[in-house]
Amino acid sequence: MARNGTSEEVKKIVSTLNAGDVPSQDVVEVVVSPPFVFLQLVKSSLRPECHVAAQNCWVKKGGAFTGEVSAEMLVNLGIPWVILGHSERRLILNESNEFVGDKVAYALSQGLKVIACVGETLEQRESGSTMEVVAAQTKAIADKVSNWADVVLAYEPVWAIGTGKVASPAQAQEVHSELRKWLHVNTSPEVAATTRIIYGGSVSGANCKELAAKPDVDGFLVGGASLKPEFIDIIKASEVKKDA
Numbered sequence: 001m002a003r004n005g006t007s008e009e010v011k012k013i014v015s016t017l018n019a020g021d022v023p024s025q026d027v028v029e030v031v032v033s034p035p036f037v038f039l040q041l042v043k044s045s046l047r048p049e050c051h052v053a054a055q056n057c058w059v060k061k062g063g064a065f066t067g068e069v070s071a072e073m074l075v076n077l078g079i080p081w082v083i084l085g086h087s088e089r090r091l092i093l094n095e096s097n098e099f100v101g102d103k104v105a106y107a108l109s110q111g112l113k114v115i116a117c118v119g120e121t122l123e124q125r126e127s128g129s130t131m132e133v134v135a136a137q138t139k140a141i142a143d144k145v146s147n148w149a150d151v152v153l154a155y156e157p158v159w160a161i162g163t164g165k166v167a168s169p170a171q172a173q174e175v176h177s178e179l180r181k182w183l184h185v186n187t188s189p190e191v192a193a194t195t196r197i198i199y200g201g202s203v204s205g206a207n208c209k210e211l212a213a214k215p216d217v218d219g220f221l222v223g224g225a226s227l228k229p230e231f232i233d234i235i236k237a238s239e240v241k242k243d244a
């Protein structure tokens with residue numbers, strides 16, 4: 001979900017999702033991430049099998065840091081998930097790899113589940129350094145985290161976010177597969193086999209099935225299209241996996 005909208009718009013999106021004919025929880029896990037101010041509204045009105053995520057949280061124990069929201073506060077409100085290290089925060093707010101790693105570790109220590117984002121810019125892709133960049137970001141997380149059970153990795157090419165330029169299924173598969181190999185070597189074969197690696201960047205109703213069919217694409221982080229009825233089609237793309 002996005003960083004804007006009114007409560008009326010949010011209610012409309014939730015009612016579309018609530019009315020949607022989506023696969024059961026053993027096929028797909030749906031997590032909705034509204035801006036902080038709408039978390040309670042979404043949590044109280046969303047169909048119970050879908051969960052909510054905050055879009056960020058503070059790096060350490062709650063306390064004075066005006067404007068930030070702590071992991072403890074999310075837990076207190078019954079918010080199970082948080083997205084950390086989104087590329088917009090990394091790039092525009094200059095969140096370093098280490099800072100994101102610290103955030104992931106602290107959020108996990110408080111019992112949150114984390115969608116940790118990694119990804120490269122267009123310049124980095126064109127210079128051939130995609131895997132180097134993605135590995136360095138993932139290493140900063142791996143250095144701080146021992147329990148991967150509650151971590152989902154989103155590979156998100158920055159050049160594809162909100163631009164309408166989607167990575168080709170082959171591009172997404174290549175990076176996801178490399179990232180899984182990296183996890184195999186640097187964490188454990190079990191972490192590599194079980195960690196979900198989801199793709200984000202201009203996912204739509206039109207491209208979701210082809211992307212979902214790739215073996216190392218385990219799901220999606222959807223921005224713009226999650227605000228539209230086609231979000232239901234994107235959720236249904238999970239059936240490609242069930243049938244595989």
Ligand SMILES: O=C(CO)COP(=O)(O)O
Nearest residue numbers: 161162201202222223224
């Ligand atoms: O990063 C994303 C959501 O936060 C992806 O956004 P888009 O799906 O709009 O490209």
